[in-house]
Amino acid sequence: MPELSRRNVLFGAFGLAGLATVSACGGTTAVPATAESVRRAEALRRKAGQRVVTAKLTPRPTTVDLGGPVVNTWAYGDSVPGPLLRARAGDLLRVQVDNQLPASTSVHWHGIALRNDMDGVPGMTQAPIGAGKPFTYEFTVPDPGTYFYHPHSGLQIDRGLYGALLVDEVADPGGYDVEWTVVLDDWVDGTGRTPEQVLKGLTAAAGGGAAGSGSDMGGMDMGSGMGEAMSSQLLGGAGDIAYPHYLANGRVPAAPVTLTAKPGQRARLRLVNAGSDTAFRVALGGHRLTITHSDGFPVAPVTTDALLVGMGERYDVLVTVGDGVFPLVALAEGKQGNALALVRSAAGTPPEPSARPAELGGKVILSTDLTAAAAVRLPVKDVDRSHDLLLRGSMAPYRWTINGRTFPDADPLPVEAGQRVRLRFQNMSMMFHPMHVHGHTFALVHGGARKDTVIVRPMQTVEVDLDADNPGQWATHCHNIYHAETGMMTTLSYQS
Ligand code: C2O
Ligand code: CU
Numbered sequence: 001m002p003e004l005s006r007r008n009v010l011f012g013a014f015g016l017a018g019l020a021t022v023s024a025c026g027g028t029t030a031v032p033a034t035a036e037s038v039r040r041a042e043a044l045r046r047k048a049g050q051r052v053v054t055a056k057l058t059p060r061p062t063t064v065d066l067g068g069p070v071v072n073t074w075a076y077g078d079s080v081p082g083p084l085l086r087a088r089a090g091d092l093l094r095v096q097v098d099n100q101l102p103a104s105t106s107v108h109w110h111g112i113a114l115r116n117d118m119d120g121v122p123g124m125t126q127a128p129i130g131a132g133k134p135f136t137y138e139f140t141v142p143d144p145g146t147y148f149y150h151p152h153s154g155l156q157i158d159r160g161l162y163g164a165l166l167v168d169e170v171a172d173p174g175g176y177d178v179e180w181t182v183v184l185d186d187w188v189d190g191t192g193r194t195p196e197q198v199l200k201g202l203t204a205a206a207g208g209g210a211a212g213s214g215s216d217m218g219g220m221d222m223g224s225g226m227g228e229a230m231s232s233q234l235l236g237g238a239g240d241i242a243y244p245h246y247l248a249n250g251r252v253p254a255a256p257v258t259l260t261a262k263p264g265q266r267a268r269l270r271l272v273n274a275g276s277d278t279a280f281r282v283a284l285g286g287h288r289l290t291i292t293h294s295d296g297f298p299v300a301p302v303t304t305d306a307l308l309v310g311m312g313e314r315y316d317v318l319v320t321v322g323d324g325v326f327p328l329v330a331l332a333e334g335k336q337g338n339a340l341a342l343v344r345s346a347a348g349t350p351p352e353p354s355a356r357p358a359e360l361g362g363k364v365i366l367s368t369d370l371t372a373a374a375a376v377r378l379p380v381k382d383v384d385r386s387h388d389l390l391l392r393g394s395m396a397p398y399r400w401t402i403n404g405r406t407f408p409d410a411d412p413l414p415v416e417a418g419q420r421v422r423l424r425f426q427n428m429s430m431m432f433h434p435m436h437v438h439g440h441t442f443a444l445v446h447g448g449a450r451k452d453t454v455i456v457r458p459m460q461t462v463e464v465d466l467d468a469d470n471p472g473q474w475a476t477h478c479h480n481i482y483h484a485e486t487g488m489m490t491t492l493s494y495q496s
Contacts, residue, residue, distance in 0.1 A: 028414065028416075028495035028496065029495065029496060030412070030473060030493050030494070030495060031417075031471045031472060031473070031493075031494040031495065031496050032472070032473065033116045033117035033119070033124070033125040033126065033472050033473060034117060035116075035471060035472070035496075037417070037471040037494075037496070038115055038116045038117055038471055038472050039115075041115060041116075041469075041470055041471055042114075042115040042139065042140060045090075045115075045140035045142050046092070046140055047090060050090060050091065050092050050140070051087075051088065051090075051091045051092070052091070052092045052094055053085075053086075053087040053088075053091050053092070053093050053094070054094045054095070054096070055083065055085050055093070055094075055095045055096075056095070056096045056097075056098065057076045057077075057082065057083070057095055057096070057097045057098070057107065057149075057163075058076060058077050058097075058098045058100055059074060059075070059076055059097070059098075059099055059100060059101050059105050059151070059161055060074065060075070060077075060100035060101060061073070061074055061100075061101065061102070062074070062075050062077075062078045062160075063078075064078065064079070064080050064160060064190075064250070066080070066187065066245060066247060066250060066251060066252050066255075067250075067251040067252045067254060067255025067256070068252055068254055068255055069190075069191065069245060069252060070190075071187075071189060071190025071191060072189075072190045073159045073160040073189040073190045074101055074156065074159040074160060074161055074189075075159070075160035075161060076160075076161060076163055079250065080160035080162075080185075080247075080250035081160075081162055081163045081164060081183045081185075081249065081250055081274065082149075082160075082161070082162060082163030083163055084163060084164050084165075084166065084181065085149065085163065085164070085165045085166070086165075086166045086167075086168065087141050087165075087166075087167055087168070088144075088167065088168045088169075088170055089141060089142065089143060089144040089167055089168065089169060089170055090140065090141070090142065090170065091140070091141055091167075092138065092139070092140055092141075093109075093137070093138070093139060093140075093141050094136065094137070094138045095107070095136070095137045095138075096134065096135075096136050097129060097134060097135045097136070097137065098134050099129045099130065099131060099132060099133050099134065099135070100132070101131060102131055103131055103153070103154075103156075104122070104128035104129055104130050104131060104133075104153060105128065105129050105151045105153050105156060105161075106120045106121065106122045106126065106128055106129055106151050106152045106153045107120045107137060107149055107150070107151060107152075108120035108121060108149065108150060108151065108152040108438075109137070109139070109147065109149050109165060110147055110148050110149065110150060110165075110312060110436075110452070110453075111145070111147040111148075111295055111296055111314070111441070111452045111453075112139070112141055112142075112143075112147055112165070112167075112439075113142050113143060113439055113440060113441065113470055114139040114140070114141070114142075114439065115139050115140075115472075116439060116470070116471065116472025116473065116474070117472070118137050118138065118139040119438055119439060119472070119474070119475075120137070120151075120152050121152045121438070121473075121475045122152065122153055123408075124473050124475060124491065125472065125473060128153060141167045143167065143296060143297070143441070144167045144168055144169040144170075144296065145166075145167055145293060145295070145296020145297060145314075145316075146164070146166060146181075146270040146271075146272060146293065146295075146296050146314040146315075146316055147164070147165040147166070147167060147296060147314065148162060148163060148164050148165055148183070148272045148274060148314070149162065149163055149165050150162040150163075150274065152475070154196070154485065155195035155196055155198075155199060155276070155481055155482070155485055156195075157274070157276060157481055158186075158188065158189065158195035158198075158276040158277075158481055159189045159194075159195060160189065160250075162183065162185070162274040163183070164181050164183055164270070164272050166181065166270065167296070175266065175268075175318070176266045176267060176268040176318060177261065177262075177265040177266050177267065178260075178261045178265055178266075178267045178268070179267070179268045179269075179270070180259040180267055180268070180269045180270065181249075181269075181270045181272070182248050182249060182257075182259070182269065182270070182271055182272070182328065182330075182341055183248070183249055183250075183272045183274050184246070184247065184248055184271065184272065184273045184274065184275060184280050184282075184309065184330050184339050185246070185247045185250075185273075185274045185275050185339075186241070186243040186245075186246055186247075186275040186276060186277055186278040186332065187243055187244065187245040187246065187247050188241070188243050188244060188245075191244045191245070195276070195481075198241060198482075199398075199482055199485065199486075202240060202241075202395075202398045202482060203397065203398045203486070205395070205396060205398065230242065230334050230335050231334050232333050232334030234281075234308060234333065234334075234364065234366070234457075235279060235308075235333055235334055235431075235432040235455070235457060235458075236430050236431060236432060236457060236458035237334075237429070237430045237431030237432065237458060238279065238333050238334020238335060238431075238432065239277045239278055239279075239332075239333075239334060239335055239431075239480075240277055240395070240398075240431075240480075240482055241276075241277045241278075241482070242335055242336065243277070243278065243332070243335070243337070245337075246275075246278065246280075246330065246332050246337050246338055246339040247339055248328070248330060248339040248340055248341040249341065251341075252353075253338060253339065253340035253353035253354065254353045256340045256341050256342050256350075256353070257341050257342070258341070258342045258343075258344050259328065259341055259342065259343050259344070260343075260344050260345070261321040261343070261344075261345050262321070262345055263321060263322060263323035263345045263346060264320065264321065264323075265320070265321050265345070266318055266319070266320055266321070267318070267319050267320075267321055267343075268292075268316060268317075268318055269289075269316070269317045269318075269319060269328075270314065270315075270316050271309055271314060271315045271316070271317065272314045273309040273310060273311050273312065273313050273314070274311075275311050276311060276480065276481035276482065277311070277480055277481070277482055278311065278332045278333070278335060279308055279309060279310045279311065279332075279333040279334075279432070279434070279455065280308070280309045280330035280331060280332060280333060280339065281306055281307075281308050281309075281330070281331040281333045281360055281364060282306060282307055282308075282309055282315075282328070282329070282330045282331075283305055283306035283307075283328075283329055283331075283357055283359035283360045283362075284319060284326055284327070284328045284329075284343060284357070284359065285326045285327045285328075285329070285351065285355065285357030285358075285359065286322050286324070286326050286357070286359075287319050287320070287321075287322060287326065287343075287359070288303050288304065288305060288319075288359075289303065289304055289305070289306070289307065289317040289318075289319055290302070290303045290304075290317060290318040290319070291303075291304065291307060291315055291316075291317050291365060291370065292316050292317065292318055293314075293315065293316035294313070294314070294315055294316075294367055294370055294449045294450070294451055295313060295314050295367075295441065295449075295450065295451040295452050295453060296314060296441070296452075297372065297373075297376045297441055297449070297450035297451070298372075298373035298375065298376055299370040299371060299372060299373055299449050299450075300370070300371045300372070300373055301318075302365055302369070302370060304362075304363050304364070304365040305359040305360075305361075305362025305363045305364070306359055306360050306362060306363065306364045306365070307364060307365040307366075308333060308364055308365070308366050308455070309330075310367075310432070310434035310453060310454075310455040310479065311434045311453075311479040311480060311481070312434050312436045312452075312453035312479030313367065313434065313451075313453045313454075313455070319343075321343065321345050322345065323345055323346050324344075324345065324346050324348045325342055325343070325344045325345075325346070325347075325348040325349065325350050325351065326342070326343040326344075326351070326357075327340060327342065327343075327351040327352075327355035327357055328340065328341040328342065328343055329355055329356065329357055329360060331356075331360055338354065338356075340353055340355065366455060367444070367448075367449050367451055367454055367455060368444060368448065368454070368455070368462065370444075370448065370449040371447050371448060371449065372443060372447060372448065372449050372450050376450050377443070377447060378443040378450075378465055378466075378467065381420045381467075382420065383420050383421070383422045383465065384416075384419035384420050384421065385414075385415055385416070385419050385420075385421050385422070386421070386422040386423070386424065387413040387421070387422070387423050387424070388403070388424045388426060389402050389403060389413075389423060389424065389425050389426065389435070389476075389490070390402065390403050390404070390426050390428055391425060391426065391427045391428060391429060391433050391435075391456065391478070391488070392404065392428045392429050393429050393431065393483065393488070398482075398486055399486050399487055400433075400478065400480075400483040400484075400486050400487050400488035401487055401488065402477075402487075402488055402489070402490050403490075405487070405490075406486065406487025406488075407477070407484075407487050407488070407489035407490060410487075410489065410490035410491070411490065412473075412490060412491040412492075412493035413476065413490060413491065413492050413493060414493050414495045415468045415492060415493065415494055415495070416468065416494065416495055416496070417468055417469070417471050417494060417496075418468060418469075419467075419468045420465060420466075420467055420468075421465065421466050421467075421468050421492075422445070422463060422464070422465050423437070423442065423463070423464050423465075423466070423476075424461060424462075424463050425454070425456045425461065425462045425463075425464070426456075426461045427456040427457065427458055427459060427460050427461070428459070429458060430458045430459070431458060432455055432456065432457050432458060433455075433456050433478040433480060433483065433488070434453050434454065434455050434456075434478065434479040434480065435453065435454055435456055435462075435476070435477070435478055435479070436452060436453040436476070436477060436478070436479045437452055437464075437466070437474065437476045437492060438452075438474040438475045438476065438492070439470045439472065439474040439492075440452065440466045440467075440468075440469075440470060440474065440492070441466070442454075442464035442465060442466040443464060443465050443466070444462065444463070444464055445463045445464065445465055448464075451464075453479055468494065471494045472494055473491050473492075473493055473494070474491065474492040474493075474494075475489060475490075475491060475492075476489065476490050476491060476492045477489035477490070
């Protein structure tokens with residue numbers, strides 16, 4: 001994701017206070033990350049006796065065994081995913097970052113409604129963490145749920161820099177015997193190309209240039225060299241990159257992780273899609289899945305055969321474990337390949353790495369099919385401010401836009417504290433976009449799920465509402481990292 005160079009220059013000249021003060025509409029000023037109102041919003045979250053949870057992250061170049069393929073990459077420590085971070089709602093999380101990368105970095109806490117100056121967006125909420133430099137993030141985690149963390153610097157997330165962040169309820173009602181966290185990813189780094197080289201290939205490809213088709217012409221194929229038409233019934237244009245590997249908890253399907261339980265136990269499975277260009281269709285062979293949470297927030301439970309997880313989305317599902325060994329398959333939607341984990345409750349022969357359980361072809365749930373649990377519905381209120389976000393793009397040149405512009409030259413979306421804001425994501429392209437808003441959990445209109453990332457299918461409009469209750473400057477972008485990096489990003493910009 002872009003570090004806006006123009007504003008980075010401002011950093012040097014004026015420091016953080018010089019940032020984002022550009023007026024979005026006459027007479028008002030953007031509320032910077034350093035504003036007093038940002039400090040006040042955080043002070044309200046801090047309660048007496050607040051627990052402090054500390055952690056350390058060391059982004060650095062390293063060598064990782066993906067379960068066969070050994071790759072040179074960048075990771076937090078030596079593992080992919082990075083360390084699992086865990087706190088309880090209301091805790092103060094203090095994370096020391098020791099940047100041992102040969103590049104500047106940042107850490108974004110995806111989905112957390114935190115203080116704006118800890119959101120980890122260089123050029124918008126902080127200065128980049130320089131190579132060899134430390135930075136300490138410190139913020140209250142207000143809401144329970146399944147989240148993750150990753151850099152907000154260029155294409156770094158498409159290396160091994162990501163990890164799960166779990167926030168427990170103060171009084172977890174339970175209802176499950178075991179818990180599994182599965183982080184999905186599409187992998188290219190260290191297989192002959194870096195993500196930066198992949199993007200170079202995409203921008204250099206003089207393909208057919210069908211606007212926003214995500215077409216086989218423009219797609220990068222790093223495997224066979226044969227063009228792969230990356231499209232799907234569910235998503236239309238399903239991606240721009242055919243990855244050589246798809247991972248579950250850092251492992252290729254030939255050497256999967258094993259999730260264990262006893263027959264008949266209830267498991268809570270937390271799914272995170274940390275991929276950069278791949279949506280995953282997830283199913284567990286021989287089982288039905290009951291979706292309980294989406295992006296950390298509870299939904300009216302729905303039982304399904306499979307579900308579709310876009311980049312940046314998280315789901316919690318409950319499953320009653322059968323007797324045996326079962327494939328948890330994450331199919332790279334519209335691509336060739338899958339990630340795999342094993343669910344084991346008894347002895348038995350493991351399924352094939354390329355297992356395709358019948359459930360994948362059954363009922364598939366998308367977030368637009370879900371409704372919010374009663375406790376997390378947004379109260380009914382008139383909309384004070386609406387913004388349209390027209391999503392367009394092209395493969396040649398490779399360029400993705402919101403309202404016809406590319407970040408940082410995008411038009412910000414001005415809002416004022418206290419407003420009910422409606423965002424209308426209108427996809428005018430033939431490719432899906434998982435749209436993500438920082439610092440807030442919006443609600444799909446008409447009682448739909450609470451989310452921070454939502455898949456918008458080709459030519460579809462998705463409307464979401466949020467309460468502007470967290471002042472600052474908030475990145476709003478497509479979580480296809482190649483789209484974000486080439487422009488599909490803007491700012492939800494509090495004004496005062
Ligand atoms: Cu995972 Cu800007 O976000
Ligand atoms: Cu996109």
